[in-house]
Amino acid sequence: MGNKDKGKTSTNLNRAPNAFLYGLLYILCWLLSKLIFRTGYKRTTDFKKCDGPMLIIGNHSSYLDAPLTLVGAGFKRMHFVGGDFLYNKKTEKFLDWLGIISKNQFQPDVKTVLRLVRTLRAGRRVMIFPEGQRSVNGSSSPIAPQFARLVKRVGVTVATIKCKGSYLAWPRWSKGFFRPGKITVESDILLTPDMIAAMDSEMIHSKIEAALNISDYDYQLAKKKPGKYLTSKPAAGxxxxxxxxxxxxxxxxxxxxxxxxxxxxxxxxxxxxxxxxxxxxxxxxxxxxxxxxxxxxxxxxxxxxxxxENEDAVLTFTANLQKRRGRELSPSIPGQVTLDAPKLSFKPEEKRELAALLPESENDEDFSTILSFPRVGQEGLYARYGRDFRQANRLGTWVITPEIKSWPIVVHDWIIMQ
Known part of the structure; x- marks a missing residue:
């Protein structure tokens, strides 16, 4: 988001999401979820009765999670935390009315944390997906320990909204649209302020990871007969x-x-x-x-x-590199990506092409050193699997497009190696 967006979002948090628009969305999402996915909503009595500030968390399986959790919360209006990639000229005003808190994915974002804290301290509710990205394989993704420290800091009630079946209804790798089939949404209270006060961050982290450890395959196997998710090309993508x-x-x-x-x-x-x-x-x-x-x-x-098993193990592949400038991309620069255990590096075919995108102080003879991205510290990967992925360093955010479609998932798997 640009400066214009940041200022507007900050002002937005002084008020709750637009009630009329939120109500319309609620009705629309409830109706479509019932008609297409036969969605069952289950809210515990504790969840229904809970009032005041709440940090509501959910598993992130597919694009369906946001509308499903909106309905799953009942009539509790929430500020959603969403990636800044959602913002463009067409969506900006709509997201503004909904009071969305934008976030840079997989990068430190102090401003987003401050907005979230201010919103909760104003007595509002915030909905966030701590995994930070949609599930790749239908099981839960790791949650950064920093999130537990945030929960400890704000000290408000933490609730969960769990979506089961939404991955199979719209898997991340799918080349088609959603797949009609059964979905279940469950809402409950996970942690009260008193419980949070008595726990350290490590205990909170374990509690959250256990609560959001959800697999759509386990959901299927728990049924007498696994349900079907209708599509003509189930394996496409x-x-x-x-x-x-x-x-x-x-x-x-x-x-x-x-x-x-x-x-x-x-x-x-x-x-x-x-x-x-x-x-x-x-x-x-x-x-x-x-x-x-x-x-x-x-x-x-x-x-x-x-x-x-190989101390000097290295993987290499050809790819094109582009630098993100706001919502724009620089011209593509062909080169080679190298993966070893500690880092990912990019070396251009023509050094002068990359030099045009770098400050003069960074122009030395070894561009592979300049465009280097350590593995440790990366919480996840922003990727369009089968197409491209992003890496960020002090020089900016870079989009890497491999020639072979399977390399983005290899980079994802490399990041989460133990």
Whole structure:
């Protein structure tokens, strides 16, 4: 957001979200969620009775979570914390009326924290997804320990709104639109001010992670019969997340044909059923994994093992680099990305192209050192899987577009290595 946006957002927090617009959204979201997803809303008595400032948290499985949590909170108007990428000329006024608190994803954002604290101290309610991004594989993502320290600092009631089934209804990697199927939304109180006062940040962090440890596959298996999420191409786009073949162990080898995920090297194939689980094809006797999250966890372990067993391990790939300037992007610069255990580096084919984007004081002979991004300290990855991802350093925010579509998920898995 630019300076204009920041000033306006700050003023916005003096008032609650526009009641008329919020009410219209509530009715619309409730109606569509019932018609399309047969959504069941469950609110505990404690949640219904709770009044005053509240920090409401939820798991982040898909784009559906925001409208579902809006309804899941009942008639408690909330300020949502949302990524600054939501803002543009068309959405700015709408988000302004809703009192959205914008945030730079996966970057320190002191101003956002201050706005959130002021909003709670003004007696309002704030809704935030602590994972910071939509789930990649249907299971929960890590939550930064700093969030627990924020909870300790504000000391207000913490509530949860859990969405189950929303990942399968609109998976992050999907090339299509949403998939009609059953969703359940549950609202409850997690921590009271007295409980928070008696706990340290570590205990709060464990409590929050346990509460938001939600898997859509466990949700399916808990039913007598797993539900279906309707689409004509259930596996389309899944190869941008699952690239490593579990049969021949070759990375960057998986391709999608709509209903099937197959290895372009060994020919092993598996189908994705409408309930979200893998089933065998005529050529494959049984799937090696039945769940996307288990396959992805295995894939992550393969990468971690590669670096752990080889001290000098390095991965390289060709990509184009662009610098973000507000909402604009600089011209593309071709080059090579290098991944080793501690950092990601970019080296341009032509040094003078990168020099034009850097201050004179930064122009030295080794541009790979200048455009270096440490792995430690990165809380997550802003990425459009199958397309590009972002990295940030003191020189700005950079968009990296690999030639091979599976590299963004490799970078994601590299960041979260233990």
């Amino acid at each position: 899944l190869d941008t997340i699952l690239h490593h073949c579990p049969a021949c162990h070759q990375p960057h080898s998986m391709e999608s044909s709509g209903k099937t995920l197959f290895c372009s090297i060994c020919g092993w194939a598996v189908k994705l059923a409408l309930d979200g689980f893998f089933i065998n094809t005529r050529e494959t006797k049984r799937p090696i994994f039945t769940r996307i999250d288990k396959w992805h966890q295995w894939q992550q372990q393969q990468l971690a093992t590669f670096f752990a």
